[in-house]
Amino acid sequence: EAGVTQFPSHSVIEKGQTVTLRCDPISGHDNLYWYRRVMGKEIKFLLHFVKESKQDESGMPNNRFLAERTGGTYSTLKVQPAELEDSGVYFCASSRLRHEQYFGPGTRLTVT
Amino acid sequence: AQKITQTQPGMFVQEKEAVTLDCTYDTSDPSYGLFWYKQPSSGEMIFLIYQGSYDQQNATEGRYSLNFQKARKSANLVISASQLGDSAMYFCAMREGRGNYGQNFVFGPGTRLSVLP
Numbered sequence: 001e002a003g004v005t006q007f008p009s010h011s012v013i014e015k016g017q018t019v020t021l022r023c024d025p026i027s028g029h030d031n032l033y034w035y036r037r038v039m040g041k042e043i044k045f046l047l048h049f050v051k052e053s054k055q056d057e058s059g060m061p062n063n064r065f066l067a068e069r070t071g072g073t074y075s076t077l078k079v080q081p082a083e084l085e086d087s088g089v090y091f092c093a094s095s096r097l098r099h100e101q102y103f104g105p106g107t108r109l110t111v112t
Numbered sequence: 113a114q115k116i117t118q119t120q121p122g123m124f125v126q127e128k129e130a131v132t133l134d135c136t137y138d139t140s141d142p143s144y145g146l147f148w149y150k151q152p153s154s155g156e157m158i159f160l161i162y163q164g165s166y167d168q169q170n171a172t173e174g175r176y177s178l179n180f181q182k183a184r185k186s187a188n189l190v191i192s193a194s195q196l197g198d199s200a201m202y203f204c205a206m207r208e209g210r211g212n213y214g215q216n217f218v219f220g221p222g223t224r225l226s227v228l229p
Contacts, residue, residue: 035217043203043219091157101207103157103219105151 004104018080025094038088116220146187151201205218
């Protein structure tokens with residue numbers, strides 16, 4: 001089966017611009033997670049979808065970040081407007097069972 | 113308080129030797145899971161091994177084994193017979209809580225392993 005895919009693999013934008021990251025989970029996985037790793041720091045949880053519903057968004061840093069999951073399939077994470085400190089790698093993961101989380105390759109975001 | 117501690121920012125090991133990567137965790141939840149992920153230079157996160165808090169035996173997956181010491185709250189990863197392709201960042205992670213759906217993970221800062229020829 002296909003793994004978790006993320007698009008784009010790398011995005012370079014200017015401060016103040018908008019960027020939308022996309023994640024396609026493994027087919028049949030109801031759980032979808034977003035994480036990010038900022039400048040060599042720890043990987044931090046952002047939010048968790050169960051199907052199309054936000055189960056936990058306690059990790060979202062501020063209201064410049066908006067995540068959606070249309071129809072319980074793919075998910076998008078929009079950053080608007082982007083700030084310098086948003087630079088990092090954004091990972092998406094999906095799972096069917098509790099103890100399996102399969103990660104995508106990540107999107108490297110660079111805000112200049 | 114830091115939930116996952118990996119005290120070794122970097123480790124070196126000779127090819128074909130065994131290496132232990134340390135991980136300690138902090139939780140008051142009786143039900144939790146511990147995971148190790150490998151992140152090679154290409155960037156993807158690769159699941160290696162899982163240990164549940166109620167598992168009686170230490171988890172093993174091929175050359176990977178998890179030295180689970182519950183009373184000490186440690187979950188060290190042991191890689192036997194290291195290979196050059198094992199060079200990567202290794203992350204220890206914990207999932208707390210129970211329920212039918214997955215919970216979010218807490219990650220450690222990672223250990224960079226370099227395997228020397």
